Amino acid sequence: MDVQVSVYRYNPERDDVPRMQDMTVAVPDGKDLMVLDVLERLKAQDPTLTYRRSCREGVCGSDGMNIGGTNGLACVTPLSEALKKGRLVLRPLPGLPVIRDLVVDMSLFYRQYEKVRPWLINDTAPPAQERLQSPEEREQLDGLYECILCACCSTSCPSFWWNPDRFVGPAGLLQAYRFLADSRDTAASERLSALQDPFSVFRCRGIMNCVNVCPKGLNPTRAIGHIRTMLLRRGI
Amino acid sequence: MVAPVTSLARSGLGDWVVQRLTAVLLAGYVLFMVAWLFAHAPLDYDQWRDLFAHTWMRVFSLLALLSLCAHAWIGLWTLSGDYLNERALGRKALLVRFLFQMFCGAALFGYGVWGIQILWEL
Ligand code: SF4
């Protein structure tokens, strides 16, 4: 079976403006491929086609892209689900500067991630072996620690499109809550103070695009709600 | 960069709380008005004037009016930060945003003063 693919192409060294390139790729009958497999076949046809990839099993988070209008990981999105009217349309993640073809500059995304200080802060003397948690305390981190920073969520969030320099975005906020919820972390108060301004958290308008696209099935909107509740408890 | 100096409470939490509380108050006012109008249909001028002769009704109306102004200000301020920022408009964003906020502020202040005049028949 032949599949029609339309791919976003842009090489800043050669092109003035981006364009969509139509390509045809043969896929085996009776077998579903992942979108990444289709990309590999396209690259065999045209080696200049550029995209990021690594683990090819939804763990590294490097092949996030806009597939048929929805952000997702190419490696875990089946072609059958990605086809819209028999066509596959591939674009880079929206809202970030394009470096080339499907590769975007993630600096803004990482800067927001860095802002939430995504590491454990605890100045008390560490015990001889490790800081322990009860199974219940550990459970609080479920649905948070699994994030692979693929940026599918933040680049589908209109609030992040409009204010990527000030709004932390769903991915960063999910991690902010991951450390706020950690029983071993002692910096909750400082972390909350840093999130209190009108932009960092409160630009979230509950649109839930982030929940819709997360390839790991995580729920940043719920985490943002928890952060709001913590801020409110502390503020009243 | 959109600095939050013109936000009402200068804190996202403050704005957020104010917006929720004013929304509840406005919903209460609308429900009350709709219920009252249904209960007094067909309405005549004397009934309408009697309602607003009560001090509690004037205070309730004033609260609703101030809530509306605060709610609208936060909403419009947010909107100006989303759509009238440097990312959308480039260098002229600051001026456009400032003029827009001035216009909204003046209009809302005007409505507020006008509303007080009407309520207290000044
Ligand atoms: S719920 Fe909040 S963070 Fe998620 S897409 Fe919507 S505005 Fe963005």
Ligand code: SF4
């Ligand atoms: S929350 Fe989900 S979509 Fe967002 S970066 Fe993490 S894994 Fe990706």
